[in-house]
Amino acid sequence: DTAVSQTPKYLVTQMGNDKSIKCEQNLGHDTMYWYKQDSKKFLKIMFSYNNKELIINETVPNRFSPKSPDKAHLNLHINSLELGDSAVYFCASSLQAEQYFGPGTRLTVT
Amino acid sequence: SQQGEEDPQALSIQEGENATMNCSYKTSINNLQWYRQNSGRGLVHLILIRSNEREKHSGRLRVTLDTSKKSSSLLITASRAADTASYFCAFGPYTGTASKLTFGTGTRLQVTL
Numbered sequence: 626d627t628a629v630s631q632t633p634k635y636l637v638t639q640m641g642n643d644k645s646i647k648c649e650q651n652l653g654h655d656t657m658y659w660y661k662q663d664s665k666k667f668l669k670i671m672f673s674y675n676n677k678e679l680i681i682n683e684t685v686p687n688r689f690s691p692k693s694p695d696k697a698h699l700n701l702h703i704n705s706l707e708l709g710d711s712a713v714y715f716c717a718s719s720l721q722a723e724q725y726f727g728p729g730t731r732l733t734v735t
Numbered sequence: 736s737q738q739g740e741e742d743p744q745a746l747s748i749q750e751g752e753n754a755t756m757n758c759s760y761k762t763s764i765n766n767l768q769w770y771r772q773n774s775g776r777g778l779v780h781l782i783l784i785r786s787n788e789r790e791k792h793s794g795r796l797r798v799t800l801d802t803s804k805k806s807s808s809l810l811i812t813a814s815r816a817a818d819t820a821s822y823f824c825a826f827g828p829y830t831g832t833a834s835k836l837t838f839g840t841g842t843r844l845q846v847t848l
Contacts, residue, residue, distance in 0.1 A: 629777070655832070656832060656833045658833070666772075666821060666840075666841050667738070667838070667840065668778075668823065668838040669838070670835060670836060670837075673833045673835070675832045675833055680832060680833055681833060681835055715777055715778070717777075717778075719833065719834060721829070722766055722768065722783055722829040722834045723768065723780045723783055724778075724780060724834060724836065725780065726770075726777035726778040726779070727777050728776060728777045729775075729776070729777050
């Protein structure tokens with residue numbers, strides 16, 4: 626069974642569009658995260674939620690809005706997409722310090 | 736930058752050899768973790784070492800931590816082709832609720848037959 630899943634796996638869209646990425650975990654973890662990995666493989670945390678409450682909010686443009694309907698789901702909505710948003714976005718979850726990552730969503734903005 | 740620095744950036748070895756990669760960081764930590772990322776995949780947690788530990792083993796993995804030098808190393812013994820991947824160190828405060836991890840720049844390991 627998949628532990629942390631993301632949809633879609635690939636997303637190609639044009640500048641200015643709005644898109645969402647969904648994440649679900651079946652590990653029973655309380656905390657979920659969004660990360661962005663750029664073309665140089667640099668991985669940076671964006672947000673974290675614990676039991677539906679936002680607890681980490683890094684310096685991310687407010688075009689990015691996370692939403693956690695319940696502790697097993699954390700979605701990422703991006704408004705007015707820009708070329709620089711092209712990256713791989715990873716969702717992760719944790720119970721303690723170790724984090725469990727999803728397979729990633731490759732976003733390409735043209 | 737608070738980002739961890741890893742070296743080497745890339746490492747190519749033959750199957751059966753050992754691979755060592757190093758991580759340096761600048762902040763105080765309470766633990767340091769190592770993750771593996773296969774091409775096109777998500778990261779997989781390998782091992783966590785706490786700040787009061789100097790060495791930890793897990794299977795063919797050996798991790799050391801020197802908090803005075805703010806550095807860690809990951810040793811993979813008797814490497815296999817399946818070990819080909821990128822390896823990242825990660826560190827950050829664990830609050831009891833979440834880990835705000837900062838990742839290193841990564842080491843790309845290629846193991847050839």
